[in-house]
Amino acid sequence: MGDPVEKVRNALVPHLEELEDERVAVVADIDVDGLASAAILGHVLQGLDLDFVLYFSPPANFTEVVSGIAPECDVLIAADLGSTARDAVQDARSEGCRVFIVDHHQVLEDVRPDVFVHDTRLCAAELCYWATLDLHERDLKLLAAYAAFTDYAEEHSRVLDEVLRRYDRRKVYTEASLLDYALVKMDGDDRRELALKLPETAVPELDEVYELAREAMLEEHEVLQRAREVAKCLEEVVAYAIMDDIHPAMTGRVASHVAGVMGTPVGVCVRRGKVSARVVDGEGINVAKAIRRAAEKVGGKGGGHAPAAGGVVPESRVDEFLRLLAGEIKRQIEGRTSDE
Ligand SMILES: [Mn+2]
Numbered sequence: 001m002g003d004p005v006e007k008v009r010n011a012l013v014p015h016l017e018e019l020e021d022e023r024v025a026v027v028a029d030i031d032v033d034g035l036a037s038a039a040i041l042g043h044v045l046q047g048l049d050l051d052f053v054l055y056f057s058p059p060a061n062f063t064e065v066v067s068g069i070a071p072e073c074d075v076l077i078a079a080d081l082g083s084t085a086r087d088a089v090q091d092a093r094s095e096g097c098r099v100f101i102v103d104h105h106q107v108l109e110d111v112r113p114d115v116f117v118h119d120t121r122l123c124a125a126e127l128c129y130w131a132t133l134d135l136h137e138r139d140l141k142l143l144a145a146y147a148a149f150t151d152y153a154e155e156h157s158r159v160l161d162e163v164l165r166r167y168d169r170r171k172v173y174t175e176a177s178l179l180d181y182a183l184v185k186m187d188g189d190d191r192r193e194l195a196l197k198l199p200e201t202a203v204p205e206l207d208e209v210y211e212l213a214r215e216a217m218l219e220e221h222e223v224l225q226r227a228r229e230v231a232k233c234l235e236e237v238v239a240y241a242i243m244d245d246i247h248p249a250m251t252g253r254v255a256s257h258v259a260g261v262m263g264t265p266v267g268v269c270v271r272r273g274k275v276s277a278r279v280v281d282g283e284g285i286n287v288a289k290a291i292r293r294a295a296e297k298v299g300g301k302g303g304g305h306a307p308a309a310g311g312v313v314p315e316s317r318v319d320e321f322l323r324l325l326a327g328e329i330k331r332q333i334e335g336r337t338s339d340e
Pocket of ligand 1: 124
């Protein structure tokens, strides 16, 4: 596969440099990876003196958000999104919009953007970082490093490596975590404002980040306490909590927490038919694959990364889905054991 950094280095530069009067829209995911991607792309587009707007969308709303934006722009850049959105990309292109995608999610269908910067080994912000490197007027490594950490994309990250040689890891991880929590309490306007500030302003200087992070941490504390009370176990391999009233950004945190508390390799949180799953201990388990197979059997769908994935299933069939999922995980574990 080659070195991912060399593969994407400056890949976006010629495509951005040839833009002049085009209206550019950046659509990024709502987590730190999306925020840092938007911050890096925003910095570059500003430097090129282009007309651009930053938008944020969770993956589940991407198609809808794109259909609203596409008529208003000439170039659409999807960051940390898009790899699984064939129809949205097609629709935008048929509106006369050129589509650039910078993403690290697994490609399951034939998406055909005009420009595709893709590698599953680096987080999207790091792909944005390397793909625009020669256009940076400031050092943006720290932003990409925050995302590599919060997206669990540390293994192949070159920016995180370089940043940790320069700074103590407590600084890097604390700032990344503060952003991660604060984002839970932010709306689209807050995120846009923050993404535009970040290339110029250090996280410790951002009062709003501390205030919102504290609110989110308190909420998480309360949610995890309740999760422990409702958590149940299936086949000794999956722990799950069904919590319909929590903030959507809390589901991944609940999933890993219940697994840790119950001592299972996989944790799941279900919120109104939306599923989040995390592998906490179980090398070789592919929870994205397990979710996809179990969800399809109950008329839902799913996907993501091997250690962290999500899906949507009909609310009336959640119990059935969870049993199927536990069966899939169990099969994966047993398959692996028999290979050894
Ligand atoms: Mn990401």
